[in-house]
Amino acid sequence: MDTIQARLKAVIEVVTDERGRFAELEKLTKVSANSWKSFWHGRQRPTCDMIEAICARWPHFAFWIATGITDAKYGHVSSRGEATYPEKRRARRKKAEEYWELASAMLGWRRHCELNQDVQMDGVSERNDEIRLLELEIGRNAEQQALAGIEDAGLINDLVKLKTPSYLLDDEHDNKEN
CATH class of the missing domain: 1.10.260.40 (lambda repressor-like DNA-binding domains)
Structure with missing residues (x-):
């Protein structure tokens, strides 16, 4: 692609x-x-x-x-x-996806209202969307923190492997087989 x-x-x-x-x-x-x-x-x-x-x-x-x-x-x-x-x-960041979708929809609606002067934004709906966006941001941050710990452990493991000379890894592998 x-x-x-x-x-x-x-x-x-x-x-x-x-x-x-x-x-x-x-x-x-x-x-x-x-x-x-x-x-x-x-x-x-x-x-x-x-x-x-x-x-x-x-x-x-x-x-x-x-x-x-x-x-x-x-x-x-x-x-x-x-x-x-x-x-x-x-891991898929579902809260981040929801956040982006709502943020994009809010921006699209704001642009629509700016282009069409006869259309007014509903203050209550706008406030509810802002509240929902903040909730999603909090959820997105919590999801990120939870997943980062798991993913960082894997990254650290990969880093150790890359920094370890291959002859040491081969010896380690040989010892496991015996």
């Missing part, structure tokens, strides 16, 4: 149903189904609107779509859940 086009397609495959995919994308992104079809079948490159819409709707994939790099520790994952070199595979 070394192009934005390939990564974008990989996300679309995961988040949409094969049947009615383009109509679903049109409904979710406000980009025409015909444009999605043209992109899907290689007749056009993805537009900025397509990339922005997918990244806004599924923000936990945005960093990977743009760079080809995952940063799972902070909730930035690939559509297939794989880690990209040199990152180690990490």
Whole structure:
């Protein structure tokens, strides 16, 4: 997966149903189904609107779509859940994903209100979203702390192996077999 086009397609495959995919994308992104079809079948490159819409709707994939790099520790994952070199595979950060989704939705709504002067933000809903976002941030931090201890132990073990001369590791391996 070394192009934005390939990564974008990989996300679309995961988040949409094969049947009615383009109509679903049109409904979710406000980009025409015909444009999605043209992109899907290689007749056009993805537009900025397509990339922005997918990244806004599924923000936990945005960093990977743009760079080809995952940063799972902070909730930035690939559509297939794989880690990209040199990152180690990490446990899924569900609270981070929820946080990114709500933050993206809040930003999208704010932009919509700014563009459409006749639409007003509901103060109660906005406050409830801010409260939920703070709750998710606390949950995201707690999840990160819990998982970091486990993952750091594995990283320390890998570091010790890399810093240990191979002839010592071979002797250790030979002693275990005997």
